[in-house]
Amino acid sequence: MSDFQGLGKGLIIGGFIFIVIGLILLFSDKIPLLGKLPGDIAIKGKNWSFYFPLATSILLSILISLVLFVIRKLF
CATH class of the missing domain: 1.20.5 (Single alpha-helices involved in coiled-coils or other helix-helix interfaces)
Structure with missing residues (x-):
């Protein structure tokens, strides 16, 4: 059971x-600021653009890790 x-x-x-x-x-x-943090990489060319949200990814990873840590401690 x-x-x-x-x-x-x-x-x-x-x-x-x-x-x-x-x-x-x-x-x-x-x-606010989601995807527009100072560490996010944005490169614009003549006919193309490249965007990689590096700082946003790190911030979200830390937040998700903290939430999962708290959930694990509660149960």
């Missing part, structure tokens, strides 16, 4: 993470 309880908790946490990711994607244009 405890296997199902662990699976249930995992599904709830996974669903919560998907909801948070969905909300971030839904409101990403309203979040």
Whole structure:
């Protein structure tokens, strides 16, 4: 029976993470500085452009790691 309880908790946490990711994607244009941090690489040529959000990726990675750390400590 405890296997199902662990699976249930995992599904709830996974669903919560998907909801948070969905909300971030839904409101990403309203979040200030997201994708416009000083470490983001943007190169524009004559007929092309290249964009790599390096600083934004690092910031999101740190935030996700902190959230998962807190969730792991709670359970």
